[in-house]
Amino acid sequence: MRPFEYIQAAEPAQAVAIVTADPDADYLAGGTTQLDLMLKDGILSPGRLVDVTRLPLKWITADAGAIRVGATTTMEELAADPAVSARLPFVREALLLSASVQLRNMATIGGNLMQRTRCRYFRDPAVEACNKRRPGTGCAAVTGPARMHAILGASKNCIALNASDLAVPLVALDTIVHILGPAGVRRVPLTEFYLEPGNTPDVENVLVHGELITEIEIPLLRAGARSAYLKVRDRTSYEFALASAAVAVVVEDKVIRDARIGLGGVGTVPWRAWDAERVLRDAPASDATFRDAAEAAVRDPFTVPGTAFKVELAKRTLVRALHTVTEVTP
Amino acid sequence: MSNVDNDRQGAIPEVAVTMRINGKSQRLQTDARVTLLDALRDRLGLTGTKKGCDQGACGACTVLVDGRRVLSCLTLAAKCDGREVLTIEGLASDGGRHPLQDAFIRHDAFQCGYCTPGQIMSAVGLLGEGRADSDEDIREFMSGNICRCGAYSNIVGAIREVAARGGA
Numbered sequence: 029m030r031p032f033e034y035i036q037a038a039e040p041a042q043a044v045a046i047v048t049a050d051p052d053a054d055y056l057a058g059g060t061t062q063l064d065l066m067l068k069d070g071i072l073s074p075g076r077l078v079d080v081t082r083l084p085l086k087w088i089t090a091d092a093g094a095i096r097v098g099a100t101t102t103m104e105e106l107a108a109d110p111a112v113s114a115r116l117p118f119v120r121e122a123l124l125l126s127a128s129v130q131l132r133n134m135a136t137i138g139g140n141l142m143q144r145t146r147c148r149y150f151r152d153p154a155v156e157a158c159n160k161r162r163p164g165t166g167c168a169a170v171t172g173p174a175r176m177h178a179i180l181g182a183s184k185n186c187i188a189l190n191a192s193d194l195a196v197p198l199v200a201l202d203t204i205v206h207i208l209g210p211a212g213v214r215r216v217p218l219t220e221f222y223l224e225p226g227n228t229p230d231v232e233n234v235l236v237h238g239e240l241i242t243e244i245e246i247p248l249l250r251a252g253a254r255s256a257y258l259k260v261r262d263r264t265s266y267e268f269a270l271a272s273a274a275v276a277v278v279v280e281d282k283v284i285r286d287a288r289i290g291l292g293g294v295g296t297v298p299w300r301a302w303d304a305e306r307v308l309r310d311a312p313a314s315d316a317t318f319r320d321a322a323e324a325a326v327r328d329p330f331t332v333p334g335t336a337f338k339v340e341l342a343k344r345t346l347v348r349a350l351h352t353v354t355e356v357t358p
Numbered sequence: 359m360s361n362v363d364n365d366r367q368g369a370i371p372e373v374a375v376t377m378r379i380n381g382k383s384q385r386l387q388t389d390a391r392v393t394l395l396d397a398l399r400d401r402l403g404l405t406g407t408k409k410g411c412d413q414g415a416c417g418a419c420t421v422l423v424d425g426r427r428v429l430s431c432l433t434l435a436a437k438c439d440g441r442e443v444l445t446i447e448g449l450a451s452d453g454g455r456h457p458l459q460d461a462f463i464r465h466d467a468f469q470c471g472y473c474t475p476g477q478i479m480s481a482v483g484l485l486g487e488g489r490a491d492s493d494e495d496i497r498e499f500m501s502g503n504i505c506r507c508g509a510y511s512n513i514v515g516a517i518r519e520v521a522a523r524g525g526a
Contacts, residue, residue: 033371034390034436056434063432064413067391077390079437104426128502129483130417133426134433265501 029066030073036082040208040242043078048210048238055080055240057100057139060131065144069151071161072144081136085242090115094248099138099241103194104129106137115248116201118255118274122193122292125259128266138241141195141205141221142233145188146176146268159185160229167229174334176268179342181296182330186229188296189268190222195298197257197274198246200290206243207235213242222297250286253278258349259292260341269293271342273349277308284308284317284354291325294342301325304346315358318350319343373436379404380448386435394438395419395430398445406446406475410504417503420476420483421445427483429502446475449482457523458482461516469507477503481517490521 034056037043047053054074056062058081065071085098090111097106106112107123126132126140149155149168157166169177169187177187195218203218222233235241249255255276261267272292278285287308289301304325311317322343329339351358375386379402386401395412398404398421410418412431419431422444449456458478461467468474480503484490489499496514505513 029391031370032390034373034434036439059434059437060414060429060432063393063434067393081437128417129487129499130420130427130429130480130502131414134428265498 029070030075032066032074033076034079035076036079038083040080040083040085040240043080043083044208044210044238044240046076046078047240050076051237052076053078057081057142058102058131058135060127060135060139061143062139065151070153071151080138080240085138088112090248092248095246097137097244097246099243100136103127103132103135103137103140107132116197116246116255118197118257118276119194119201119246121257122197122259122272122274125257126193137194137244140192141198141218141241141244143190143192146191147188148176150188160188160225160232163228163230170332174332176270177332177335178294178296179329179331179335179338180291180294180299180326181224183225184330185227186225186296187330187332187335188225188229189293190295190297191268191293192298193257193259193269193272193292196272196290196292197255197276198244198290199298199300200274200276200288201246201249203247204245205241206245207239208242209236209239215245218244218298219300225296249276249288250278252280253286254353256349256353258345258352260345261293271338271345273342273346275346275349275353277313277350277353279313279354282313284311284313287321289321289325289346291342291346294326294329294338301346303327308350313354313356315347315351315356318347318356321350322346373439375435375439377435377438377441377443379443380445388435390434390436392435393431394421394423394433394435394443397435398430398443404445404447407479408472408475410473410476415504416473416476417480418473418476420479420503422479422483425486427480444479444482446479449478456482457520458485458516461520462513465512465516465519466509467512467516468505468509473503473505473507477505477513481513481520484517485521490517493518496521 053076056077056079085100087098157168178189259272274290276288287305291299304321307321307324371390408418410416414432
């Protein structure tokens with residue numbers, strides 16, 4: 029592994045100045061993905077690491093409209109927050125179904141949004157073909173054994189999955205990301221933060237080098253909304269999702285008045301199921317409606333033999349989550 | 359915390375780290391790449407903390423930093439400057455074993471024993487978090503600690519017993 033210099037920044041602007049000025053520098057937060065990729069796999073090799081975890085970016089505040097979370101708040105800290113439990117229960121569920129307590133004590137909210145894919149081909153330096161790691165070399169996952177891979181937003185260029193659980197309810201909620209750069213702060217909706225791989229799988233989000241996530245702003249659910257996060261995986265705990273659904277609905281007189289849907293375990297980016305929301309809105313809360321919504325959610329998937337099962341699994345996961353949250357029995 | 363070498367053309371960058379480990383202040387001058395796990399085992403002779411997968415998947419390297427359980431294999435030693443670290447060696451007090459250590463022995467909560475320090479340190483964290491109310495919760499919130507011998511049922515039993523007595 030390449031040697032690197034380690035720096036603790038005192039202020040966000042100082043951290044941004046250091047990384048912006050050095051193309052070889054990168055941020056370090058909890059390190060639970062980054063150090064793995066650096067120390068163990070040699071996939072990342074920055075020459076300078078700026079530790080952001082002692083920056084004054086650790087806070088959670090709530091007002092009538094939103095919960096604001098400093099970027100270095102840990103996943104465990106956010107899960108323990110009373111306002112999150114009361115007003116955004118599916119965010120709490122997604123946090124507590126992520127990783128393990130040890131990892132959640134280390135991992136930050138900003139870092140969670142920046143986590144790299146778990147694609148085994150991306151993480152294996154012996155694999156030649158990886159458009160994300162080495163643009164133009166192809167995608168070994170499309171032709172090799174695949175399972176923990178994406179079916180939505182995917183193509184023959186890249187099927188690497190975004191494995192964040194937290195980001196799934198956050199995209200459904202229209203979370204806003206505050207990004208600090210040399211010229212100041214800009215605010216980007218999380219639904220526009222991630223970029224589908226297209227022809228440039230190496231470009232994963234809208235950040236330019238040196239920009240730092242300082243805060244996320246999570247709009248609260250409408251009064252009367254009910255939410256749930258359902259995660260389906262190969263073992264009961266401490267495992268990534270094969271498919272997951274974050275759903276929040278408002279039902280009045282057995283009619284769905286509002287619906288927000290995110291899907292996990294299936295997308296190259298945390299997936300907002302806009303078409304499914306349109307099917308649900310102002311429709312009767314019924315099994316038939318839920319199935320129509322699921323069809324709309326997983327339209328035009330890109331599958332390989334190892335991921336074909338996810339089409340049906342994602343639909344059933346969403347349908348079950350909708351049954352749970354509406355208490356409409358099948 | 360000081361950056362001893364800012365010249366990347368020169369020697370390998372080092373960091374100076376002062377940690378309080380098991381109640382005792384320790385100062386280290388080390389390559390910035392060294393993990394807390396390797397610093398504990400190779401520099402400080404604290405080999406109770408185990409290196410299992412060394413990539414954040416098994417929990418054998420679990421220690422407490424400032425009272426919270428973390429994975430020492432994915433923590434840079436440099437990050438721990440000024441922090442309080444508790445390892446399995448620091449768990450006993452006044453020469454007596456920690457109640458969890460006794461319970462693990464009584465319940466035969468291990469076979470090969472390699473995951474055991476991590477299991478016990480994780481369980482110390484669990485009790486501190488107040489999350490050992492049921493077997494289901496113990497299983498869920500201990501899921502970051504893998505035991506390939508499969509001693510899980512006895513591990514849960516040991517933790518349940520200590521939790522029922524009001525923790526540590």
